[in-house]
Amino acid sequence: MAKRIDVSGLNVFYGDFKAVEDVSMTIEPRSVTAFIGSSGCGKSTFLRALNRMHEVTPGASAQGKVLLDDLDIYGPDVDPVMVRSEIGMVFQKANPFPTMSIYDNVIAGARLNNSRMSKSQADDLVEESLRGANLWEEVKERLNKPGAGLSGGQQQRLCIARATAVKPSVLLMDEPCSALDPISTLAIEDLIHNMKEDYTIVIVTHNMQQAARVSDRTAFFNLSAPGKPGKLIEMGETNQMFTRPEQKETENYITGRFG
Amino acid sequence: MTTTDAPQAAPPPTGKRRIGDVVFAGLARSSGLLILLILAGVAAFLIVQAWPSLAANTQNFLTTQEWEANVREDPAFGIAALAFGTVLAATIALVMATPVAIGIALFIVYYAPRRLASLLGYMVDLLAAIPSVVYGLWGIGFLAPQLVPVFESISRYLGWIPLFAGPPSPSGRTLLTASVALAVMILPIITAMSRDVFQQVPQGHREAALAMGATRWEMIRLAVLPFGKSGIVGGAMLGMGRALGETMAVAMILSPSLSISWNVLQSGNQTIAGHIALQYPEATGYGVSALIAAGLVLFAITLIVNMAARYVVARGNKEA
Numbered sequence: 060m061a062k063r064i065d066v067s068g069l070n071v072f073y074g075d076f077k078a079v080e081d082v083s084m085t086i087e088p089r090s091v092t093a094f095i096g097s098s099g100c101g102k103s104t105f106l107r108a109l110n111r112m113h114e115v116t117p118g119a120s121a122q123g124k125v126l127l128d129d130l131d132i133y134g135p136d137v138d139p140v141m142v143r144s145e146i147g148m149v150f151q152k153a154n155p156f157p158t159m160s161i162y163d164n165v166i167a168g169a170r171l172n173n174s175r176m177s178k179s180q181a182d183d184l185v186e187e188s189l190r191g192a193n194l195w196e197e198v199k200e201r202l203n204k205p206g207a208g209l210s211g212g213q214q215q216r217l218c219i220a221r222a223t224a225v226k227p228s229v230l231l232m233d234e235p236c237s238a239l240d241p242i243s244t245l246a247i248e249d250l251i252h253n254m255k256e257d258y259t260i261v262i263v264t265h266n267m268q269q270a271a272r273v274s275d276r277t278a279f280f281n282l283s284a285p286g287k288p289g290k291l292i293e294m295g296e297t298n299q300m301f302t303r304p305e306q307k308e309t310e311n312y313i314t315g316r317f318g
Numbered sequence: 319m320t321t322t323d324a325p326q327a328a329p330p331p332t333g334k335r336r337i338g339d340v341v342f343a344g345l346a347r348s349s350g351l352l353i354l355l356i357l358a359g360v361a362a363f364l365i366v367q368a369w370p371s372l373a374a375n376t377q378n379f380l381t382t383q384e385w386e387a388n389v390r391e392d393p394a395f396g397i398a399a400l401a402f403g404t405v406l407a408a409t410i411a412l413v414m415a416t417p418v419a420i421g422i423a424l425f426i427v428y429y430a431p432r433r434l435a436s437l438l439g440y441m442v443d444l445l446a447a448i449p450s451v452v453y454g455l456w457g458i459g460f461l462a463p464q465l466v467p468v469f470e471s472i473s474r475y476l477g478w479i480p481l482f483a484g485p486p487s488p489s490g491r492t493l494l495t496a497s498v499a500l501a502v503m504i505l506p507i508i509t510a511m512s513r514d515v516f517q518q519v520p521q522g523h524r525e526a527a528l529a530m531g532a533t534r535w536e537m538i539r540l541a542v543l544p545f546g547k548s549g550i551v552g553g554a555m556l557g558m559g560r561a562l563g564e565t566m567a568v569a570m571i572l573s574p575s576l577s578i579s580w581n582v583l584q585s586g587n588q589t590i591a592g593h594i595a596l597q598y599p600e601a602t603g604y605g606v607s608a609l610i611a612a613g614l615v616l617f618a619i620t621l622i623v624n625m626a627a628r629y630v631v632a633r634g635n636k637e638a
Binding site: 218 | 523524526531536541
């Protein structure tokens with residue numbers, strides 16, 4: 060079930076360098092939230108801190124509070140492994156496991172939590188996840204072929220199916236379309252639109268039309284100065300952000316008058 | 319269908335060949351050819367020198383276990399026992415070394431703090447630098463006596479497995495001792511190959527596993543081991559190549575005797591390389607030629623194992 064994320068006063072560090080400073084925001088369930096901003100402004104770093112994926116980077120750390128409904132994901136007894144099975148992630152570059160078939164890719168994460176899944180349960184979950192990712196019709200005849208044999212857009216939808224097969228409540232997407240052609244991009248955007256009935260979706264994008272098309276709310280990040288940490292400048296309804304932003308900086312960015 | 323309809327293709331570059339280029343290309347080419355010549359030369363030498371004894375042999379070379387070659391007439395010798403001992407010792411060494419090597423490599427790449435990891439990597443490389451005669455001394459002087467009580471308990475509890483049927487040798491100088499020494503010697507190469515391939519696992523694959531709630535071990539199982547399989551296999555087979563040919567340590571540890579025995583806790587087995595080293599000083603009559611024939615067999619076995627290793631690694635690279 061979709062859950063709300065409440066962030067207050069989050070700082071993210073790489074070693075001594077502060078990459079993201081003092082971000083507070085609420086991400087609504089059953090909606091799409093877009094993060095926009097120029098490269099290196101900390102939006103991807105912030106996204107990764109929402110499911111503790113930043114901890115994979117050596118030296119990275121975070122301070123502050125992130126609540127998933129009532130659960131403090133940075134709480135002392137909270138296992139990052141559990142956090143990531145609740146808050147899934149899709150990456151910029153489609154990354155299906157190259158040695159696994161399409162079927163095994165989809166089921167890989169679900170098998171981790173439930174290794175005694177019966178064949179029929181597994182079959183159902185694979186079909187459900189692939190249908191959910193709008194990929195079932197294209198691959199149902201070749202589920203045992205390697206996932207790496209699909210096109211880039213299909214691979215990315217396979218990765219989405221793999222992430223949703225774990226039944227997370229939130230899906231984080233880090234520039235999921237930046238390596239795809241316009242038609243594949245459209246397929247993913249349609250998919251995001253359908254999925255928001257069931258999930259809380261956060262998408263980082265460099266493409267402002269995409270943010271405007273898919274998101275309900277938009278957050279704009281920017282650096283306070285070169286070499287300084289990234290900050291949340293403004294967040295609001297996507298419509299309003301793209302027509303009447305409150306901050307001058309936001310307006311400059313979305314109108315392209317930006318250094 | 320023509321492929322050259324580009325109008326007025328640029329004239330082929332005909333500029334004069336620079337002298338440095340010619341010299342360097344010649345040097346590189348002749349170095350490359352040299353290695354082929356050396357290999358062919360060694361093979362030819364082995365065949366030519368082995369031929370007199372093989373022709374005079376009264377027994378089937380491939381199936382005979384005895385070694386009566388130090389005579390002027392009617393030698394009777396065969397490679398069976400030696401080839402068996404060689405392959406058995408190398409295989410046992412491989413079985414012991416590979417899991418440890420994978421563990422070390424995984425620890426270095428994914429578990430150890432960075433400074434410990436580089437120190438550990440350096441130490442493993444250092445293992446490869448120890449001369450094999452030192453391993454031999456260590457094998458006789460330390461390992462063999464230390465292993466005697468271990469062998470006794472192995473034969474007591476696992477004696478029903480033919481490999482471990484007792485009674486164990488009181489000296490400890492057995493094939494299993496030699497295999498332990500060999501395992502330590504091939505550990506570095508398997509570790510180094512596994513470590514290299516584990517470091518090349520794309521970050522995307524590792525993050526994909528972690529992002530769906532995999533623990534570190536599950537991440538290794540999902541993303542690292544499948545990707546690294548070919549490197550592990552290749553490293554293991556290169557290690558096996560080394561174990562097959564290793565001479566000094568084995569010759570020092572094993573007592574000279576010749577038989578085919580699955581019982582690795584008793585003395586009685588010998589390897590080709592060890593046999594050559596021990597017999598050569600006393601070889602007379604057809605003896606030298608017969609030992610060279612044994613060398614030819616070792617050369618062939620090692621070549622096959624190394625080629626298999628290259629093939630596995632190359633195929634793995636193509637897939638990845």
